[in-house]
Amino acid sequence: MRNRARQRWLDTAALGLTAVWLAAAPDAQAQATAEACAGKVPEVRVIVQPMPATGHLDTIKGEFEAKWQTKVEIVQYGENDRRSRSRLDASSGAGAYQVYYIDEANVAEFAASKWVLPLLDYLPKDYDYEGFLDARKAVAQWNGTPYFAPITGGGDMMIYRKDVFAEKGIAPPKTLDELKQAIAALHSPPEMYGWTARARRGSGMNVWRWTPFFRAEGGQWFQDGEASFNSEAAVKATETYKDLFQFAPPGATTNTWSEVVESFRAGQVAVIVESDPLALWMEDPEKSRVVGKVGFAPPPEPLPSAGYAHGLALSASGNPDDCSKLVSADFIGWATSSEMEHRRFEAGLFADFARKSSLEDPIFKEKVPAEYIQALAGTSPRTSLLIYDGPEWPEIGDFLGLVLEEVLTGTRDDIQLSLDEAAEYANDIMRRSQRQ
Amino acid sequence: MNHSASPGTGQPRRLRPEHRRFALVTLLPGLSLLILLSLIASVGAINLAFQDRMLRFPDAAYVGLENFERLFRDRRFANALQVSAIWEVVTVVCTMLLAVLLAILLVEGVRSPRVRNAICILLIIPVLLPRVSAGLIWRFLYSPTMGAANYPLTMLGLPPIEFLSDPQIALYAVALVDIWQWGLFFGVVLAKLIETLPKEPQEAARLDHAGTLGVYWWVALPMLRGPIIMMTFVKAIESLRSFDLIYTMTAGGPGISTETLDLYAFQQGIGISGRISYASSLSVLLMVMTVIIFSILWKRAARWAA
Numbered sequence: 228m229r230n231r232a233r234q235r236w237l238d239t240a241a242l243g244l245t246a247v248w249l250a251a252a253p254d255a256q257a258q259a260t261a262e263a264c265a266g267k268v269p270e271v272r273v274i275v276q277p278m279p280a281t282g283h284l285d286t287i288k289g290e291f292e293a294k295w296q297t298k299v300e301i302v303q304y305g306e307n308d309r310r311s312r313s314r315l316d317a318s319s320g321a322g323a324y325q326v327y328y329i330d331e332a333n334v335a336e337f338a339a340s341k342w343v344l345p346l347l348d349y350l351p352k353d354y355d356y357e358g359f360l361d362a363r364k365a366v367a368q369w370n371g372t373p374y375f376a377p378i379t380g381g382g383d384m385m386i387y388r389k390d391v392f393a394e395k396g397i398a399p400p401k402t403l404d405e406l407k408q409a410i411a412a413l414h415s416p417p418e419m420y421g422w423t424a425r426a427r428r429g430s431g432m433n434v435w436r437w438t439p440f441f442r443a444e445g446g447q448w449f450q451d452g453e454a455s456f457n458s459e460a461a462v463k464a465t466e467t468y469k470d471l472f473q474f475a476p477p478g479a480t481t482n483t484w485s486e487v488v489e490s491f492r493a494g495q496v497a498v499i500v501e502s503d504p505l506a507l508w509m510e511d512p513e514k515s516r517v518v519g520k521v522g523f524a525p526p527p528e529p530l531p532s533a534g535y536a537h538g539l540a541l542s543a544s545g546n547p548d549d550c551s552k553l554v555s556a557d558f559i560g561w562a563t564s565s566e567m568e569h570r571r572f573e574a575g576l577f578a579d580f581a582r583k584s585s586l587e588d589p590i591f592k593e594k595v596p597a598e599y600i601q602a603l604a605g606t607s608p609r610t611s612l613l614i615y616d617g618p619e620w621p622e623i624g625d626f627l628g629l630v631l632e633e634v635l636t637g638t639r640d641d642i643q644l645s646l647d648e649a650a651e652y653a654n655d656i657m658r659r660s661q662r663q
Numbered sequence: 664m665n666h667s668a669s670p671g672t673g674q675p676r677r678l679r680p681e682h683r684r685f686a687l688v689t690l691l692p693g694l695s696l697l698i699l700l701s702l703i704a705s706v707g708a709i710n711l712a713f714q715d716r717m718l719r720f721p722d723a724a725y726v727g728l729e730n731f732e733r734l735f736r737d738r739r740f741a742n743a744l745q746v747s748a749i750w751e752v753v754t755v756v757c758t759m760l761l762a763v764l765l766a767i768l769l770v771e772g773v774r775s776p777r778v779r780n781a782i783c784i785l786l787i788i789p790v791l792l793p794r795v796s797a798g799l800i801w802r803f804l805y806s807p808t809m810g811a812a813n814y815p816l817t818m819l820g821l822p823p824i825e826f827l828s829d830p831q832i833a834l835y836a837v838a839l840v841d842i843w844q845w846g847l848f849f850g851v852v853l854a855k856l857i858e859t860l861p862k863e864p865q866e867a868a869r870l871d872h873a874g875t876l877g878v879y880w881w882v883a884l885p886m887l888r889g890p891i892i893m894m895t896f897v898k899a900i901e902s903l904r905s906f907d908l909i910y911t912m913t914a915g916g917p918g919i920s921t922e923t924l925d926l927y928a929f930q931q932g933i934g935i936s937g938r939i940s941y942a943s944s945l946s947v948l949l950m951v952m953t954v955i956i957f958s959i960l961w962k963r964a965a966r967w968a969a
Contacts (some may be wrong), residue, residue, distance in 0.1 A: 307914075307935070315933045318718035340719050417808075417817070428916060430935070477807035478828040481917050495808060618719065625935035629919065636917035638830045659717070 233524040248322040249365050258478045264550035266296035269557050272545070273301045273326040276309040276314070278537070279577035280378050281328070282437035283571050284562055291561055295554050306431055310621065317342035322544035325555040329375050330537040331366045331612055332430050332621055338369035339618040343540040349556035353431045362610050366536040369616075376563040377581035380536030381503040382610030383439060384602055384655045389522040391419060391497045399524050403443065406498070406527045407471070413497040421474030423496045427483045428632040430614070430624025435484075435533060436500070437631055440464035443529040456627065457646035465642045469635055478588055492517060500526050502535065503606060504578040506599060523602035525609065532610040536581065539563060619660050623653040705950065711943035718937030730944035740945065742919050743927040747835060749905075750923055754793050755837045758846040759895055765850030767879050783851045790848035798911030801840045802827065827913055830920035837912050837921055841905065849894055856887055873915045892964045898962075903953065924949050 275281040281301065288299040302324070304312055313327045317337065329337055337343045347356060356364075356373065363377035385406075393414055400406040414421030425436040443462035455461075472480055476495050478487075488505055490496045492515040508514070509521045526532055539559045546552040561567065565584045571577075572590040576652055585591055592600070614620060630649045633639040682726065705863065712730055714932045716723035734740045765786070773779040789797065804810045807823035816823055822844065823927065827838040860883055868878045884891065915922035922930075932942025 311934050314718055314937060336719060344963075427914070477823045478825045480825075481828045481913070490808070493809070503717055622936050622938075624900075625930075627754065633918035636830055637829060638918035638920060660719075 235374040268554040270298045274324045275328040279576040320544045325545040354560045363536040375538035375540040377536040377538040379579035382532035384503040387498040390520045420476045423475040428628035434628045439530045453652035457650040507578040523599045525605040534610040698701035716940040747923045759859030769854040780839035786847040789844045794907040
């Protein structure tokens, strides 16, 4: 009897000890892993595109290198090159990069192909993922799973020359019709051009800027399983988009977004609609001739605001072992933390932010024009992902971009036929995708 | 002079057996490596060309000639073929013309060897520039609003030329950069070759009242027929590798007006589309065409040079 009681006591004690060990184990293991991994990962290679935030990371990466005794190499490529190089690296399984810079246009492709890891499984435990703005989080996921930590993003904003509008006695336009009238009225080349926009081919170039016009006309990407961006809405949107280029500076029909920004910063253009982080580039005294003359407002109705986000994701092939995953995820956590956004503000970089805390940051509120913050508040409710969010998008978007560029440069003049070809191409891509 | 002929006989020189063995042994390692490396890539590309491999999917299946059939229905392929042909002809012909004219100008117009050497050094600089840098510099120069190329026009109140945005002229604007890089360099090479020619035949032609251009056309340049043909060949092969310059300056645009075959293959393969097999079929076709065309030209050139 005493033996049985002693046995029961021992069993209970053993169970209790096991429970205590199990409860404590993950932390202990994580701690052990973190200690064990310091100095074990020789290099973290990060592929990015040139942005103020990524440039800033490059200047302070030494702090992270000291923490993990690892070398961080930040490799910069232009947007299209960055996309194609990371795709090649991921699809070939080369694993040359541990951290990818991905965005709304390719997160579905990378996630569906399992080229990136579900981020929340690897981020540090105390990482505040919920602190990101809802619009950024909505773009950074695929099928409900977050795959990247946003580093920048936003929607659209109308950026205009307050002085030029005032000189002509024109109020900032609130509707698309008013915008068209203002552009025509302000157009007086070669001193001032009414408008410019992205025109170079690419899903993140002309297609990105054309899409709000398309959606404003009620356009849908697919209907009844077939591509429908050759609809009447798409044709009308393309006509409007093309017509506006008669008020653009010479050579604008092959503009990238950076050339749009440069035209405006050089004081050549009266009004543009661009992604809102770029709006703050106009106030850079070192690079802009229009500092203090720029007004900000939500895009004229009924143009919706094209929401986007760029951020850092964990490469599946680039992180084959636990230590590599741990260190790379910690890099992402460090690079996209609210502290990092605050440090960027301290460094005078305000264009790239993705966290709720940044909007309340005293430096941000003090340094950023109040009109910009007000325009941001007006744009946010109208911001959503306007592109098709499937893994086939990069290919579909790129071909559509090519067709649009042909229309804008006058290589083709039949808009309906051109869009029919793009839609047919998209249907072919969708059929091929069924094989998975 | 035919270097493979026995002096005075005109017959091909025959190596002694031990020399032949030595030549074979020394050539074999390098040749084997070359064949192996080109075979791996070529066989890999041919294999891929018959599949439906896409970067997005880990699997692939053999689809026979489907990719090639698609190619012949693809308007971008037809366009790329045409653009590549125009690019090849324009860059090769204009480079060689510029080189010849520049070489004559250097030899005839600059009498001081020291000054001529200094000019030659300056003329070599463009070809030393990486193609990407050259492309970016010229892209800026061509800018209709800020570039120096349009400055004279705008000064005269004329509208600027949209060099890289006008589909009619974009290809020629990019070709000009290629000609600028290689034409100047080849001009220097030719000038140096002209300097090495014996003077007597040219002096004899002058005594016969031949003008400067006549001396070069009938005497000097025919003496350099071999090197000129070789340089044309080198330029023709170099022009096939135009990807970096065109990509930097126009990325194939406006529309597809500067999209060459190699650029199109890149965009289909590792660019945005990720259609590796389709891009491979394009590359295989390009390889076959290049081998056939260059083999024919090589045979003819050997006859012209003889």
